[in-house]
Amino acid sequence: MEKLLLAAHVLAGILFVGPVAVTASLFPRYAPVVGPPPGRGAPDRSVATALHRVTRGYGVLALVVPVVGLLLAGVQGRLGEGWITAAMVLTAVAGGLLALRVVPIQREALESPDDGTRLRGLRALTGVFNLLWAVVVVLMVVRPGAA
Template sequence: MAKLLLSLHLLAAIIAIGPVTVAASMFPRKAQAALAAADGGGAGAAESAASVRVLFRITQVYAGIGLAVPVLGIGTAQVMGVMGSPWLITSLVLTGLAALVLMFLVLPKQQAVVAALAGEPDADPVKAAGSLKQLTMGTGMFSLLWAVVTVLMVVRPGSSTHA
């Protein structure tokens, strides 16, 4: 059972977290280009805005699918009897932090850019463009948190399972 859960946990991590990380990382650069094209009325403005919407949608959808990663991880840890291990607790805390960064920093700022590009009445393109540095920082933090979690999952400092 442990091998099945671990396999599902790893598949979920690869299939869900990878696309979120890539799409979120690409978003600020594409958003900057799309906002500049929209401001200048360039011919590629619609295409740039469409690519930004796709990246936002990928981030949203795969973030939802990514919820399976900690759920399957907790199930795996319970079956393996390592729920109280410091490396696992640290990984869960960092996973929670990554989820908070995604939910309260990355996705809202992406939504603001998408709304600005769509010309929504309450959207402020200048504010959206100004928040791109924060968005870049947020996506970097998200990626770094997941990188640390991945290392902890592989190295498992202090683990007694010797695997």
């Protein structure tokens, strides 16, 4: 059971979180802006719309990652370990950032383009989202303080 949960946890992370990291990062490049795009590739509303749809859809599917991770930690008897708690907190922060900031800002950018100011903020938020997941992966590999 433990190996099955571990495989499901890793695969879900790769197949669901990975695409969200990529599509959320690419979205600002293709999102429509008012006026000429400052130093960017040509905006393409259809590409931006597809990237938003994938970010949103795979973001929901990515909920499998922490659910299976918690089951795995329970089976392994590791729920009380600090690195698991830290990973859960960072995962919750990343998920909240995606659901409450990144996806809504993408939607706003599609509905009412601005001069690109909103997209600069979105780039920063997406970078934080990706950094949080990178730290979670490092915690999963290094497991500081693991018994």
